[in-house]
Amino acid sequence: MDKLYPTQEIGSLRKPEWFLKIIRDKRVGEGAKRAARDDLAYLNIRLLEDCGLDYVYDGEARRPEMYEYVVKNVGGFKLAGWVRSFDNRYYRKARVVDKVTYLGPYHLDEFEFVAQHARRMVKIPVTGPYTLADWSYNEYYQSKEDLVFDLAKNVIRPLLRDLTSAGAKVIQIDEPAATTHPKEMRMFVEAFNEAVAGVDAKITVHICYSGNQYRSLFPEALDLKCSQFTLEFANRDTARLGLDKESRVGYQALNLFKEYGDKREVGVGVVDVHVDSIEPPELIRDRILYAAKILEDPKRVYVNPDCGLRTRSRAVAFAKLRNLCLGAELARSANL
Amino acid sequence: MKVGCYIGGIYPRSERLIEATRRNPPNLAEICRRDKKRVIDLQVKAGLTYISDPLLDWDDMLRPYLALKGVEQGALNRIFEQNTFYRMPLVVERVEWVEPITLKHLSVDLLPKSRDWKVDLPDPYTFAQLSDNRYYKDHRDLVLDLAKALAKEAETLQQRFKLIQINAPSICSIRSREELDSAYEALKTVTKGLSAKTYLHLYFGDPTPILNDLLDFPVDGLGLDLVNTEIPKGLRFGKMGLAAGCVDAGNTRMEKPKKVAEELKSVVDAVEPREVYVCPNYDLEYVPRAYANRKVRRLSKIAKILEEAM
Numbered sequence: 327m328d329k330l331y332p333t334q335e336i337g338s339l340r341k342p343e344w345f346l347k348i349i350r351d352k353r354v355g356e357g358a359k360r361a362a363r364d365d366l367a368y369l370n371i372r373l374l375e376d377c378g379l380d381y382v383y384d385g386e387a388r389r390p391e392m393y394e395y396v397v398k399n400v401g402g403f404k405l406a407g408w409v410r411s412f413d414n415r416y417y418r419k420a421r422v423v424d425k426v427t428y429l430g431p432y433h434l435d436e437f438e439f440v441a442q443h444a445r446r447m448v449k450i451p452v453t454g455p456y457t458l459a460d461w462s463y464n465e466y467y468q469s470k471e472d473l474v475f476d477l478a479k480n481v482i483r484p485l486l487r488d489l490t491s492a493g494a495k496v497i498q499i500d501e502p503a504a505t506t507h508p509k510e511m512r513m514f515v516e517a518f519n520e521a522v523a524g525v526d527a528k529i530t531v532h533i534c535y536s537g538n539q540y541r542s543l544f545p546e547a548l549d550l551k552c553s554q555f556t557l558e559f560a561n562r563d564t565a566r567l568g569l570d571k572e573s574r575v576g577y578q579a580l581n582l583f584k585e586y587g588d589k590r591e592v593g594v595g596v597v598d599v600h601v602d603s604i605e606p607p608e609l610i611r612d613r614i615l616y617a618a619k620i621l622e623d624p625k626r627v628y629v630n631p632d633c634g635l636r637t638r639s640r641a642v643a644f645a646k647l648r649n650l651c652l653g654a655e656l657a658r659s660a661n662l
Numbered sequence: 663m664k665v666g667c668y669i670g671g672i673y674p675r676s677e678r679l680i681e682a683t684r685r686n687p688p689n690l691a692e693i694c695r696r697d698k699k700r701v702i703d704l705q706v707k708a709g710l711t712y713i714s715d716p717l718l719d720w721d722d723m724l725r726p727y728l729a730l731k732g733v734e735q736g737a738l739n740r741i742f743e744q745n746t747f748y749r750m751p752l753v754v755e756r757v758e759w760v761e762p763i764t765l766k767h768l769s770v771d772l773l774p775k776s777r778d779w780k781v782d783l784p785d786p787y788t789f790a791q792l793s794d795n796r797y798y799k800d801h802r803d804l805v806l807d808l809a810k811a812l813a814k815e816a817e818t819l820q821q822r823f824k825l826i827q828i829n830a831p832s833i834c835s836i837r838s839r840e841e842l843d844s845a846y847e848a849l850k851t852v853t854k855g856l857s858a859k860t861y862l863h864l865y866f867g868d869p870t871p872i873l874n875d876l877l878d879f880p881v882d883g884l885g886l887d888l889v890n891t892e893i894p895k896g897l898r899f900g901k902m903g904l905a906a907g908c909v910d911a912g913n914t915r916m917e918k919p920k921k922v923a924e925e926l927k928s929v930v931d932a933v934e935p936r937e938v939y940v941c942p943n944y945d946l947e948y949v950p951r952a953y954a955n956r957k958v959r960r961l962s963k964i965a966k967i968l969e970e971a972m
Contacts, residue, residue, distance in 0.1 A: 407950025407951060463915065
């Protein structure tokens with residue numbers, strides 16, 4: 327994109343109560359539920375565009391969650407129950423009880439709907455093979471590696487190809503588990519590359535909440551076949567304005583790109599998705615400008631929240647996204 | 663040799679409690695207590711040696727201790743190599759103990775009077791490692807101040823609890839003498855003069871390179887993750903007890919009690935600990951509730967088979 331500091335969302339938005347009531351109501355027929363999903367997807371697309379984002383999707387309106395939705399639609403998994411993510415946030419974790427199999431393009435309907443209604447660029451989030459394996463209890467494969475590569479080659483790759491055949495141009499592979507086990511970084515990179523092999527689209531990777539501030543990503547990530555890393559930073563930063571190292575303490579991991587000579591784009595997380603306070607545009611501007619300073623090229627900087635905003639109320643999420651876009655505007659003005 | 667068994671750390675919330683916590687009804691505390699009671703009853707029925715509060719209302723193992731003076735709530739961070747996150751304690755001034763914390767966060771009245779109780783406490787070195795220190799120039803000073811604060815906590819617990827499980831995952835990755843000394847000094851401060859038995863639990867890492875040194879640590883026993891690590895040959899526990907983490911809290915696959923007991927017997931024969939407890943390798947909160955319940959029942963089966971074989 328020619329525009330400086332393009333703005334994008336990461337994926338999920340909280341589902342409104344009216345929507346959940348319909349979806350959970352056993353008396354409501356499938357037709358009405360489908361209509362509710364369409365309504366929410368449409369609403370999310372419009373709201374994200376109204377915030378001013380350059381890349382949009384549907385807030386994952388049709389997915390209960392980034393992991394559960396996939397394991398319900400891929401053969402070989404069986405849901406086990408709830409496990410904590412943090413605080414009282416839980417996700418349903420699955421057991422792998424058989425060989426994993428691709429049952430069909432499980433994101434195709436939603437992609438086609440978004441492509442039909444979006445006026446901005448569409449970026450589709452797809453949960454990656456390493457994360458799917460890491461978040462599951464492996465009771466079937468001899469090794470985790472066997473599971474990861476089977477998912478990469480025989481589930482995610484066919485899905486990505488089906489999506490690009492349907493017109494997907496930008497695909498964000500969500501791999502929040504990537505840095506969980508530093509010793510498995512090579513496995514993550516090779517499986518990722520297997521998944522995207524022969525896929526004709528711009529591939530970005532989203533990784534968040536790395537326990538070691540992304541240090542374990544490198545040097546292996548240099549071999550990752552993607553053109554952008556979309557990462558979380560605001561969570562560790564101070565709320566002070568400024569372009570000094572102390573104020574921007576949360577963004578020091580960007581130095582790794584310089585240290586390892588990686589010149590690819592970075593989607594920089596500029597709002598914290600785990601607090602309700604709304605970052606002012608001036609703070610977002612400074613975070614963007616600081617990232618541009620470290621990466622030594624403003625054209626490499628994309629602007630996004632740290633992660634999906636599903637943990638925040640919709641009012642908070644949209645206020646954050648609006649300010650994110652205003653902050654990007656301020657940063658563009660500062661660069662003129 | 664008598665073989666015991668116990669569980670430690672945070673137990674998984676029931677789906678009912680997760681849902682209730684989301685809705686936050688006025689009787690949430692009562693719903694939580696009922697859920698705790700179920701887990702306590704399960705421990706009693708399964709025949710665990712020590713019964714503990716399942717900490718269903720704890721969001722992570724350090725969260726209550728953010729009440730220490732000088733500590734605030736920091737960023738969300740990954741718990742070692744798990745897909746579960748905790749709030750980093752943000753150290754902004756000198757750490758000091760003001761009032762009892764652990765007891766305030768336990769439902770002691772639910773624990774059965776006829777049984778022995780156990781309680782969890784963080785290890786000061788681990789606490790410091792998992793914190794975002796923005797005050798102390800010397801990290802060791804933070805470790806020692808945390809040790810003093812946690813020693814006060816231990817004092818408040820020792821009368822009621824027969825066993826204090828000290829959770830020390832960060833010690834596993836220590837590879838320098840200086841750090842080991844710091845962890846040792848801190849533990850000495852915590853355990854000094856305690857009447858309760860203390861077990862140092864080591865998981866989420868490989869402590870075997872320093873295991874020889876850990877055998878001299880000022881605790882009554884070591885808790886080891888025997889699912890993911892192997893005790894080096896030739897090591898003798900001597901006066902030290904062993905809490906054998908042989909039930910996998912990281913996988914839903916169910917252990918076969920007879921097979922696990924046989925494997926454990928060969929470990930016990932080799933290292934000759936003073937006493938043995940059969941445990942999960944870490945908190946059972948990493949598997950869903952139904953699987954955790956099944957694993958608790960297996961603990962006592964393993965302990966029984968092992969005891970008969972000894």
